[in-house]
Every structure is written in C-alpha cells, then in structure tokens.
Amino acid sequence: MKKKYSIFNIVKNAFSNNENWKKMWRNPEPRKFYDIVIVGGGGHGLGTAYYLAKEHGLKNIAVVEKGWLGGGNTGRNTTIIRSNYLWDESAHLYEHSLKLWENLSTELNYNVMFSQRGVLNLAHNEHDIKEIKRRVSANKLNGIDSYWADTKQIKKLVPIMNTENCRYPVLGASYQPRAGTARHDAVAWGYAMRADELGVDIIQNCEVKKIRTKNGKVYGIETTKGIIRAKRVGVVASGHTTVLAETAGIKLPLQSKPLQALVSEPIKPVINTVVMSNAVHAYVSQSDKGELVIGAGTDGYNSFTQRGGYNTIEDTLRAIIELYPIFGKMKMLRQWGGIVDICPDASPIISKCEIEGLYFNCGWGTGGFKATPGSANLFAHTIAKDKPHSINAPFNLERFVSGRLVDEHGAAAVAH
Amino acid sequence: MLLINCPYCGERDQSEFTNGGEAHVARPKDPDQVNDREWSEYVFVRANPKGIYYERWVHTHGCKKWFNAIRDTSTDEILKIYKIGETPPLIKRFKNTLRSPSGEPDVGSGNFTVKKP
Numbered sequence: 001m002k003k004k005y006s007i008f009n010i011v012k013n014a015f016s017n018n019e020n021w022k023k024m025w026r027n028p029e030p031r032k033f034y035d036i037v038i039v040g041g042g043g044h045g046l047g048t049a050y051y052l053a054k055e056h057g058l059k060n061i062a063v064v065e066k067g068w069l070g071g072g073n074t075g076r077n078t079t080i081i082r083s084n085y086l087w088d089e090s091a092h093l094y095e096h097s098l099k100l101w102e103n104l105s106t107e108l109n110y111n112v113m114f115s116q117r118g119v120l121n122l123a124h125n126e127h128d129i130k131e132i133k134r135r136v137s138a139n140k141l142n143g144i145d146s147y148w149a150d151t152k153q154i155k156k157l158v159p160i161m162n163t164e165n166c167r168y169p170v171l172g173a174s175y176q177p178r179a180g181t182a183r184h185d186a187v188a189w190g191y192a193m194r195a196d197e198l199g200v201d202i203i204q205n206c207e208v209k210k211i212r213t214k215n216g217k218v219y220g221i222e223t224t225k226g227i228i229r230a231k232r233v234g235v236v237a238s239g240h241t242t243v244l245a246e247t248a249g250i251k252l253p254l255q256s257k258p259l260q261a262l263v264s265e266p267i268k269p270v271i272n273t274v275v276m277s278n279a280v281h282a283y284v285s286q287s288d289k290g291e292l293v294i295g296a297g298t299d300g301y302n303s304f305t306q307r308g309g310y311n312t313i314e315d316t317l318r319a320i321i322e323l324y325p326i327f328g329k330m331k332m333l334r335q336w337g338g339i340v341d342i343c344p345d346a347s348p349i350i351s352k353c354e355i356e357g358l359y360f361n362c363g364w365g366t367g368g369f370k371a372t373p374g375s376a377n378l379f380a381h382t383i384a385k386d387k388p389h390s391i392n393a394p395f396n397l398e399r400f401v402s403g404r405l406v407d408e409h410g411a412a413a414v415a416h
Numbered sequence: 417m418l419l420i421n422c423p424y425c426g427e428r429d430q431s432e433f434t435n436g437g438e439a440h441v442a443r444p445k446d447p448d449q450v451n452d453r454e455w456s457e458y459v460f461v462r463a464n465p466k467g468i469y470y471e472r473w474v475h476t477h478g479c480k481k482w483f484n485a486i487r488d489t490s491t492d493e494i495l496k497i498y499k500i501g502e503t504p505p506l507i508k509r510f511k512n513t514l515r516s517p518s519g520e521p522d523v524g525s526g527n528f529t530v531k532k533p
Contacts, residue, residue: 242464253460255437256489301435304466304490309417311431346458401456 005109022052024189025196026093030203033229034062036383037221039244040236041065042074043184044361044368046191046202047376048234048383053198055377055382061200064223066207070188073238076306077369078261078295080274080285082119082179084146086135089394089406090347091142096391097374098178104373110190112182113288117273119179120154122323124168124279132174139176149175160270166322168280181274181285187372195282211235211358218357234359234383239304239339241362250353252362253400254341257298258308259366262316262335266290270326273343280319292327294320298340298366308337320404340365343406350379350392359383360397365389418492423499424479436472438462439484440504464491470504 013021036046036052041063049063065071081101083094105112123129139146150172151163162172192202201224210222211233220229237244239256266289276283284294292402296316299308313335320329343349343363348371350361361379364371378392388396399405418430444450444458463469469489474482486496486507495507 065470101418240466243466251457252464253456253462255462255464299486302437302464302469302471303488303492305492307492309430311417311429400460401452 005111007014008349011246015185024193026201027222028201028203030062030201030206030223030225030228032227033060033220034201035060035230036062036232036234037065037228037230038234038236038342039221040187040238041069041192041202041204042072042236042238043070043073043187043191043275043372044364044375044379045234045236046070046188046195047372048236048361049200049202050191050195050198051377051380052384053195053200056380058384059199061195062228063195063200064206064208064221064228065202067202068204069192069202070185071339073340073368074184074188074372076259076261076336077184078283078285078293079181079184079287079369080119080179080276080283080295081182081346081359081370082176082274083144083370084119084121084135084139084174084176084179085408086138087406087408088138088142090408091144092391093348093374093378093395095142095373096142096378097371100373100377101182101370102178104182104185104187104190108190108194110186110193112186112190114180115288116178116180117285118157118175118177119266119274119276120149120157120168120173120175122154122173122275122277122279124170125173126171127128128279129172132172136174139174143179145176147175147177147196149173157273158271158275159406160324161275162323162325168322170323179274181287187258187324191317192306193375209247211244213248213355213358216355218355230357232357232359232383234361234379236361236379238362238364238368239341241341241360243342245360248355248357248358250355252349252360252397253344254349254363255302256304256339256341258303258306258337259295259340260293260308260312260316260337262332263287263294264292264327264332267292271324272273272302275323277319277323280322281315282323284320291333292330294332298342299337304339306337306339319321340368342366344400346408347406348375348395349397350375350382351388351396351398353397367374390410418494420473420485420494421497422475422478422481423483423497424481425475428475428478432475432477434475434476436474436482439470439472468495468507472500 052058083098085091123132136146207224208221212219218233242254245252271286274285342365349363378389381389421427487494
C-alpha cells in the first residue's frame with residue numbers, strides 16, 4: 001500500500017498521538033538469491049534500487065548496508081547542490097542530477113527540503129576571475145544558469161561578507177540561482193521508503209565481507225548474514241569501495257581520505273545563500289535550524305578513521321572568520337569526518353568492469369551528495385541495460401588507460 | 417592530528433608535514449616495453465589499504481627532507497618511521513586493539529578488512 005503524506009494524514013495521526021504512523025520500510029532477512037544486489041545503503045545506493053524498480057521494472061532487488069541507512073557520507077556532507085561544472089561531461093552529469101532534484105519531493109511524495117537558494121563561488125584574485133568567468137561561459141553554453149556577479153551584487157546577496165579589508169579581497173563570483181541545499185537524511189529515507197514499496201529488500205546491519213566471482217562472472221556476496229547469491233552486484237560503498245573491489249581482485253584508482261565538516265550553534269538567519277571559496281578554501285551555508293554548516297577540503301593523507309585533524313578545521317575557520325568577521329565569537333557545536341574516495345581526475349566512476357555483472361559507482365570524492373539522484377538514475381540504467389547511459393559513458397574505468405580524463409580538479413571550485 | 421617523528425628533527429606537529437602518498441612505487445624499468453594498461457597502473461593506481469600502509473612524508477615547514485612511514489590507516493597510528501633509501505621494515509607485531517576506531521558499532525565497522533601482515 002502506498003504510504004501517502006498529506007495534511008489529512010497529519011491531522012488524523014495527531015488524534016492518536018502520532019503513535020500509529022506506519023513503518024517506512026520493512027526490515028527483512030536476506031533471501032538466498034537476488035537478481036541484483038546493491039552494496040551500500042546511502043542515497044546513491046537506495047536511489048539506484050528505486051530507479052531499477054521504478055524505471056526499469058526490475059524485481060528481486062536488495063540493498064545491503066553495513067550500518068544504518070544514510071549513516072555514511074549521505075549523512076555527513078554539507079548538503080550543497082549545484083551543477084556549474086566546467087567540462088561538458090560533468091556539466092551534463094550534474095545538470096541531469098539537478099533536474100531530478102527539482103522534482104524529487106513530488107516524485108517521492110516525501111519532502112527532501114530542496115531549497116534553491118543559490119550558490120556563490122568567490123574570486124579573490126586576477127586568476128580566479130579569469131577561471132570563473134571561463135566557467136560561467138562554459139556553463140551558459142551547456143544551458144546551465146550561471147552568472148558573473150561583481151562585488152556590489154555579492155554585497156547585496158550576502159551583506160555580512162567582508163569583501164575589502166582582508167588579505168584576499170572578494171573581487172567577484174559566479175552565481176548559480178538554481179543551486180541550493182537539501183536535507184540529506186530525507187533523501188535516503190525517501191528513496192528507501194519508495195524502493196521498499198516497490199518490493200526492494202533493504203537489509204541493514206549486514207556487512208559485505210567479500211565479493212565472490214566465478215569464471216570472470218560475479219557469483220554473489222559474502223556477508224555477516226551469510227552468503228547471498230546475485231546475478232548482478234552494484235557497489236556504491238564510497239570510502240570502502242577499494243577495500244571491497246580488492247576482494248574481487250580489482251584495483252581501482254581511488255584514494256580514501258577524511259573530509260571534515262562542522263556546524264555552529266543556531267542563530268537567526270544571516271546568510272540565505274551558499275557561499276564557497278576555492279582560494280581561501282571554506283564554504284558556508286545556514287541550515288533551516290539556523291546552524292552555520294561549514295566545510296572545507298580533505299585532510300592530506302589516506303585514512304579510514306572518520307575523524308581528520310584539527311589543523312584542517314583551523315584553516316577552514318580562519319578563512320571563514322576573515323570573510324565573515326561577524327562569526328568571530330560563534331561557538332562550533334559539532335565536528336565530524338567522512339571517508340571520501342577520490343579519483344585522480346576528481347571525477348566519479350559509474351562503470352562496468354572486467355568482471356561480468358559487477359558494477360561500480362564510486363570516486364565521488366568530496367562532491368557526491370549533489371549528484372545523488374542523477375548518479376542513482378544513471379547507475380540503475382547501467383546495471384539494467386548492462387551498458388552505460390550516454391551521460392555516464394565518459395565516466396568509465398577505461399578512461400585511466402585511454403587518458404581521456406575529465407579533469408575537474410580546479411575548475412570545479414575544489415570544494416564540492 | 418598526528419604527531420610525526422621526523423628522523424632528522426624529532427617529534428613535530430603534523431601541520432609541518434605534507435603527505436606524499438604511497439611509498440616504494442617503482443617506475444617501470446623499460447618504459448618502451450610497457451603497454452597502456454601497465455602505464456595506467458603506474459600513473460593512477462595506488463594502494464589504498466585499510467590497515468598497514470607504507471607512505472611518504474616531507475617535512476615541508478622544517479628540514480624539507482623526505483622520509484617514509486608505516487601507518488595503520490584504520491587507527492592513524494604511526495607504527496614505524498624510516499629514512500628514504502632504507503629497506504622497508506616488515507612489521508612483525510601489529511596491534512590493532514581498537515575494534516571501532518571511529519566509534520562505529522562493531523557491526524558495520526568494516527574492520528575485518530584491516531590488513532595485518
């Protein structure tokens with residue numbers, strides 16, 4: 001039965017003290033065999049299962065998650081969504097995603113709190129200006145709403161910003177009005193609920209230990225809940241992708257690093273857009289609760305501890321305070337880290353591999369959240385048809401052999 | 417934040433150092449004989465283990481010298497530091513008593529994958 005959320009539903013449940021809401025998804029024991037198993041119950045994985053069932057009409061699908069749904073990087077990012085990437089390949093990929101975001105709450109009948117509040121990418125020097133103007137032009141050619149904003153316009157959008165009396169004055173910015181933020185948990189929950197409705201088994205607390213293969217074909221997975229056989233396995237395990245790939249004998253060009261974020265105490269609304277800066281390397285937005293959500297770059301070493309070092313936080317906050325002196329005395333409430341898998345060209349991999357029936361969706365690095373619906377949609381297509389969609393075709397594994405990289409290192413404005 | 421024992425300067429804060437990625441990656445001896453796939457492995461593919469990891473550091477804001485370290489990437493504990501040119505030491509005893517280094521529950525920690533020698 002389709003679980004609908006409506007005002008009547010809310011009123012009805014209010015009378016019973018909100019105790020009779022139905023469970024959003026089942027909690028099934030794994031079956032012995034599935035046609036398709038998705039490893040990783042974050043937004044990308046759950047979304048993939050949803051689109052497999054919804055758009056490709058496939059049945060007998062499971063999502064296997066080692067912890068709880070959305071407890072990995074889906075719940076650890078700074079929820080920024082944008083599509084103003086330089087290269088055509090990336091622009092198409094992220095714009096595909098942004099278009100799905102715009103309709104996601106309606107499609108899932110679940111409020112993902114998608115808020116198109118715009119994103120500013122600041123320029124602090126002559127080189128930044130040239131680079132950003134180039135990107136704005138490239139975006140326009142790809143039909144993406146991207147504009148050059150001068151200091152006066154920035155001041156109007158973000159009055160609290162210190163644009164002049166600082167070491168790196170703000171000289172301009174790119175502005176994408178359709179960009180914004182969304183509630184990350186809701187994305188995972190929304191996809192999970194609708195995937196479950198379509199018959200997908202969502203199995204939590206079930207850790208994959210090994211991907212089993214036989215004669216160059218995938219055979220199934222070994223988990224803490226026993227062996228699950230599968231015709232096709234899609235791995236969407238972010239930081240732990242290389243660890244899993246290795247069990248199938250595949251080496252991926254990924255490095256796992258901690259990426260930190262932090263939130264402040266809640267305050268009244270002061271900043272109603274997302275501001276990112278590549279050069280001083282910090283970004284900030286304000287959540288609906290009023291907390292400042294602050295992020296930065298990765299820590300500079302490989303690690304699987306979801307922590308990171310204080311020096312990275314210090315660098316980030318130094319930049320934040322320089323740009324917004326008004327935040328100088330604020331207290332930070334929480335800090336955390338997630339393990340991101342970074343590709344040599346800072347672009348993702350959504351691809352088949354040399355083992356038949358094994359697919360990877362990884363390498364999202366520091367910017368996977370914005371791509372959640374698009375990535376899931378394209379990965380589902382790749383698994384269902386056993387060949388990539390034209391949008392994700394450039395993001396194959398072979399590009400590291402052919403040299404046809406999609407280099408989004410600097411041009412994407414580092415902070416994703 | 418790590419406390420790194422530079423073999424030339426002694427213990428210093430991690431912020432003085434820069435990580436140089438995997439150590440002991442050998443350039444193919446006869447580049448003309450190497451095909452695209454092997455080149456790709458040499459250029460792009462690096463070890464990314466959860467567990468023992470041989471890596472390089474450089475003391476950027478100090479003596480500016482490079483050296484090697486062995487670190488457990490599941491706990492960030494530095495197990496051994498040695499100079500460039502020395503044979504990579506084998507770690508015989510490697511304790512990883514922390515079952516969930518980042519406070520994750522046992523189930524779902526992914527720590528079964530921790531590579532031990």
